[in-house]
Every structure is written in structure tokens, then in C-alpha cells.
Amino acid sequence: MAQLGKVAIVGATGAVGRELCEIIAQRNPTARLSLLASQASHGQEIEVHGRSHTVREVTAESLAKHDVVFFCAGAPRSRQWAPICVEDGALVVDNSSAFRMDPEVPLVVPEVNPWALKPDTRLVANPNCVAAILTVALAPLAKLGHVRRLVLSTYQSASGGGAALMNDLLKETSAYLAETHYEAQIAPHTYAFNLFSHNTPIGEDGANEEEQKVAEETRKIMARPDLGVNVTCIRVPVLRAHSISATVEFEGTAPSVETAREALLSAEGVKVVDFRSANRFPMPSEASGADEVLVGRLRHDPSSPNALCLFACGDQLRKGAALNAVQIAERCLEMRSASPT
Amino acid sequence: MAQLGKVAIVGATGAVGRELCEIIAQRNPTARLSLLASQASHGQEIEVHGRSHTVREVTAESLAKHDVVFFCAGAPRSRQWAPICVEDGALVVDNSSAFRMDPEVPLVVPEVNPWALKPDTRLVANPNCVAAILTVALAPLAKLGHVRRLVLSTYQSASGGGAALMNDLLKETSAYLAETHYEAQIAPHTYAFNLFSHNTPIGEDGANEEEQKVAEETRKIMARPDLGVNVTCIRVPVLRAHSISATVEFEGTAPSVETAREALLSAEGVKVVDFRSANRFPMPSEASGADEVLVGRLRHDPSSPNALCLFACGDQLRKGAALNAVQIAERCLEMRSASPT
Numbered sequence: 296m297a298q299l300g301k302v303a304i305v306g307a308t309g310a311v312g313r314e315l316c317e318i319i320a321q322r323n324p325t326a327r328l329s330l331l332a333s334q335a336s337h338g339q340e341i342e343v344h345g346r347s348h349t350v351r352e353v354t355a356e357s358l359a360k361h362d363v364v365f366f367c368a369g370a371p372r373s374r375q376w377a378p379i380c381v382e383d384g385a386l387v388v389d390n391s392s393a394f395r396m397d398p399e400v401p402l403v404v405p406e407v408n409p410w411a412l413k414p415d416t417r418l419v420a421n422p423n424c425v426a427a428i429l430t431v432a433l434a435p436l437a438k439l440g441h442v443r444r445l446v447l448s449t450y451q452s453a454s455g456g457g458a459a460l461m462n463d464l465l466k467e468t469s470a471y472l473a474e475t476h477y478e479a480q481i482a483p484h485t486y487a488f489n490l491f492s493h494n495t496p497i498g499e500d501g502a503n504e505e506e507q508k509v510a511e512e513t514r515k516i517m518a519r520p521d522l523g524v525n526v527t528c529i530r531v532p533v534l535r536a537h538s539i540s541a542t543v544e545f546e547g548t549a550p551s552v553e554t555a556r557e558a559l560l561s562a563e564g565v566k567v568v569d570f571r572s573a574n575r576f577p578m579p580s581e582a583s584g585a586d587e588v589l590v591g592r593l594r595h596d597p598s599s600p601n602a603l604c605l606f607a608c609g610d611q612l613r614k615g616a617a618l619n620a621v622q623i624a625e626r627c628l629e630m631r632s633a634s635p636t
Numbered sequence: 637m638a639q640l641g642k643v644a645i646v647g648a649t650g651a652v653g654r655e656l657c658e659i660i661a662q663r664n665p666t667a668r669l670s671l672l673a674s675q676a677s678h679g680q681e682i683e684v685h686g687r688s689h690t691v692r693e694v695t696a697e698s699l700a701k702h703d704v705v706f707f708c709a710g711a712p713r714s715r716q717w718a719p720i721c722v723e724d725g726a727l728v729v730d731n732s733s734a735f736r737m738d739p740e741v742p743l744v745v746p747e748v749n750p751w752a753l754k755p756d757t758r759l760v761a762n763p764n765c766v767a768a769i770l771t772v773a774l775a776p777l778a779k780l781g782h783v784r785r786l787v788l789s790t791y792q793s794a795s796g797g798g799a800a801l802m803n804d805l806l807k808e809t810s811a812y813l814a815e816t817h818y819e820a821q822i823a824p825h826t827y828a829f830n831l832f833s834h835n836t837p838i839g840e841d842g843a844n845e846e847e848q849k850v851a852e853e854t855r856k857i858m859a860r861p862d863l864g865v866n867v868t869c870i871r872v873p874v875l876r877a878h879s880i881s882a883t884v885e886f887e888g889t890a891p892s893v894e895t896a897r898e899a900l901l902s903a904e905g906v907k908v909v910d911f912r913s914a915n916r917f918p919m920p921s922e923a924s925g926a927d928e929v930l931v932g933r934l935r936h937d938p939s940s941p942n943a944l945c946l947f948a949c950g951d952q953l954r955k956g957a958a959l960n961a962v963q964i965a966e967r968c969l970e971m972r973s974a975s976p977t
Contacts, residue, residue, distance in 0.1 A: 444939045448789035448881035450831055450870065464829075465813065472810050485921040488805075488875045490791055492933055492947060497912040501893065501935025501945075510938065523939030527881040527947060529791065532873050534829045540789035540868040540881075552842065571838040580830040592833055594842025597851065598785045598864030604842075606833060606868060 297628035303329040303361040306368030308336045310458040314617035320344035361385045363624045381417045388620045395420040402515050405622045406564040407434040414634035419623050424615030426512035431588040432607040435562035441546040444523035450531045450538035454611045493528035536579035537611045544602040582608035638969035644670040644702040647709030649677045651799040655958035661685035702726045704965045722758045729760050729961045736761040743856050746963045747905040748775040755975035760964050765956030767853035772929040773948040776903035782887040785864035791872045791879035795952045834869035877920035878952045885943040923949035
């Protein structure tokens, strides 16, 4: 595996940042980590794989001279600093939405569209968590026929709203059980034993921003600008893995369930969990901490000969964010070392 | 409102039975309640609206001479006793699946297919909770055009598995937060902060029994044997309200969102909760305890000119079970008193 070298993580104190630190320490133990965050976190100590690191404020100086910089501190911070890092010679992997739809910037899930990376790529966007998890499950099926339309409903975990929303879910649930009150920090609605429509602003067409991202990013990753995407994004009281109920419509008759299962069984990044007699299918509890996207409930759509149904779960912080970002960086560095200079 | 008279509730100690007692006491305070259950519960005291009732064992004697008998103790008990109660002259409303697909027995949601009830109806089946909640939201739209196909994903609460599953969810979540272990009584998988595919047996087509029920009961209630239904049933860690993400496909171009909203606003049993700028849409926390089915996230399907999307929530114990059963009984008795003898 490619060595990442000197690595900066901007937003190291957040849920994705912490996960990035752990994943890099696991997969790339020789990497030297610089943990960066806002001024408020300067001086904070963070333990990564048993070793303590001091968080520093993001500045031009603290960012300089890294081989790889991961941004996970929101779009404004990425827009401000990413071009400076690229200029400085770093490979930048941006977890925010800042550059995802920029036609000059590849938006990559390595199992799905590695071809979007070139040996001289300097800036790569890491997709929305639902789009990343979805496309891993979808790519093997898209090789079996022309996918025309997706009808999706999501079951999104608290981690998508960061550490603060995970904390709200835990604290509010504790308070509910103790019959006391907890004042939520960021949860927009009751969250204990409740669910709600993803609370991003709604556009004129009635879709919220999350749904817009899932649709347009899925199209970009799959290189299918014409793909129909109908998605409903719902936040559920689960901690860190997203689930997706998907109906995949093909242009003609859908491939058989057996063909689809074979394709998924041999696909990179997928683990088929589809045991009908044991009633065992993908669940957030099993997806959490896993690298693979779990896929199951594979069946024909009884309402259309052209469609297949499936249910997928993926760790929002790993494949939906940090793991995919690290895989992007690894793939880029491998391409560079394989490419004639 | 029709007076129910002498009412027996078989399965009075269960989650639906308890809700039935409360709803009857609220809506029909003159009704005289007989609370019946298995031998194990004989002698148990249950408080209904501040008044104590003694539970008796279900026997031919304890069941005799009632005006209305509600069954909510599972299909075998309904099959055993319902015909005897009908023979005895009672109106029977059965909450189990025993008679739902019997062509001789009406399956009724009063807002949707009241015509299925006749003045001499003696036995009525109360639908599956998802089918009941769904059809309330669907019926007003089905008046606007020919619905061809439904693509549904559910977010089903613990109450669908009865009081025991609600208890498992609460206890297991407490244990998770306290970092201790709780041995679930009936939950088939981890339930605290987790979700799982509905754990009913899976048929050869890959659908589980719950999904089969939703599909066939929706067709029967809507009197649309040809309706295409694609449904994925998922259990979520919510206590007592079910949610449904629905794509409603019409034969031709879908009605406009405004037309659909108007139809829903004037529909019986529906409350439109669709406030885009405030990001307020149907949630289990607001559906719980309510009589109406909440409907929102109304929008055009961006992937098809023929479809509309919506998100609905309904109290599983009320409209999904007990309330609908009481409304059926009320409607039957009203028809009888309005009908010439």
C-alpha cells in the first residue's frame, strides 16, 4: 500500500477527523500526522492508537509542507485553504461539498470510478456519505445492464450531523429514559426514539439539499448525467451507519437475482449479507466499524420486471467519509508511483 | 356517534388491547367493557380511564352476550372464537390476519372503503398497520388519477411487535447507555440504536410476510387487485408510530403537488404537515397519540413525470390498530341504526 508520508488533517477534532486519524494509523502506520482544527481547539491533546497528538490551529504555516492534506471542517474552510495546499504541492482530499460538483475536480469512490483519478491529480472531492455507500452497492449492478432510475429511501445515522448530533442522540435518549429533559445542542427535532426528514434547506422542487447532493453526486460518480434519482433522506436514531432501501430500475428486463448476487459477491468493497432463512440482512450494528458496504434483501421488484430491490448499510464515518478519503489518497499515490515521471 | 353497548376485548392486556380500552373509554364512555385474555392474565386488574377492571379468561361464557367483540390476541385465537361470537349475534372486529384476505370478510379503513361495510355485516377485518396508515394517505390521491404502482419503504415502530418489543427497545437502550447487558425477550436482533429488516418469514420471491400483507391488503382495501406494490419493511428504534416513504406512480402524468395537497387537506383522517421553510414534516413523535395520519414531503418525483413522493406517519397502536377497529365498529352500528329494519 502507498505510504502517505506527512499528513495534515484539518478538522481533526470532529467525528470524521477522529475517524481519519484512526484509519490512517491502522492502514498507514508510518504516516506522520499533523492534527489541525480551529483556534478553539489549539493545544488540545488527542490520542490516536495510543499515542498523544497536540492539535494546532489551521494556519498557512501549520498547513505547509505536507504530502497529503485531508479537509473535514466544512466547505468554507476547504474553499479557503485547499487551493493553498495544492499550490504547496500537497495532494488534497476534501470531505466537504465545496468542490464536489466542480467539473475540474474528480469526485471519487475508488471501487466505482478510479478512472477519474490521474497521476497528476492534486485535488479530489470525497462524496456525500449516502452517495459513497450507495454507489459501492450500485456499481456491480450497473455492469449488468443500463440503470435507468433509482428510487431510494435512506435511514441516516446521527454521525452524518457530526459528533454533536451523536452526542445529542445519546444524551436526549438518556434523558427520555430518566424522564428528565436534555436541551439538544444541534438536533432540530426530538431525536430520542424519533426520526425526521433530513433538516437541510428545501429547494423549490421540494427536495432538500441532502437529496440534491445524493442525486447529483451519484450521477457524477457513475458518469451517468441522465440517471433518474428519486431519493427521500430521513434521519433515524442510529449512531453511525447509514442504511438505504433502493429500487434499481434497468432500461430493459432486470438481471436475475442470482446474477445480481454473483456480481455483488465478487465486487470490491461489498459484503453480501442476504440470508433469507435466518432472516439476517444488513444492519447498522454490523456495518458500524466495517470497511465494506453490506448489501442484502436482494429481490425482484414485484411491481416491475425491470427493477431489483436491495437494502444496503455502510459505516457513515468510514466508507461514507474517512475510509473513502484515505482510499482516495492511497490510490492517487499508487498511481503516481506507478506512472513514468 | 353510535353507542357500542356491551363490548368485549380479547387480548386486553396487550399493547393494542390496552389502547382499545382507552379509545373506547374516550369515544364511547357509555360502553360496558369486558376485558378478556389468556388464563395467565385471569384476575389481573387493569385501569382504564381511572376505573379498575378485572381481566377474565376467554371462554365461551365470558365471551357470550356482547354487542361488539374486538379480537387482538393473534390469528389462532381469532379463528377459534370469532365465528362463535358472530353466531352469538355480536359484531366482531378482528385485528389479526386471520380473516383479512377472506373474500367474504370486508377489510376496512372507514375513510377509504366504507362501502365494504353492509348493515348486516357481522365480521370485519382490521388491516395490517402499514396498510391502514398508507391507504388513509393514498385514498385522496387515488381520486385524482389512476394509481399504477407504489414504491414504499417503511420505518416501523416497536409497537408493531407488541408491548414486549416496546419493552425490549426501552430496556436494551437503557442497558446500552449504562454499558450493561439486557437479554432481549423477543427482539430478533440488536435493537438499541439499530434497525433491521422486518423479521417475518421470507417467501420465495424474497418478500417477507409483512411486505406480502402490506401489498395484498392495500390492494383489497383500495379494491385494486392490479395495483403494483413494491414495499420494503424495516423496523426502526421508534416506540409507537410507523412512517412510510412513498412514491405514488399514476397511469399518466401525476397530478400537481398543489392539487395533491388540496386533496389531502380536505381528506378525512389526514393532517397535512408540510412546511418547507420551517423544515417541519411528519414525525413519529407528533403522530404518536394522534388520530390522524400525518402527510408531508409532498413533491414531484424528479425521475418520473408520472409520480409523486410523500412521507406519512401514523400511530401504529391507534390508526394502525385500535382506533381503526373502533371506527369500524362505530360505522357498522351507525349503518344498522340508519338502515330500515
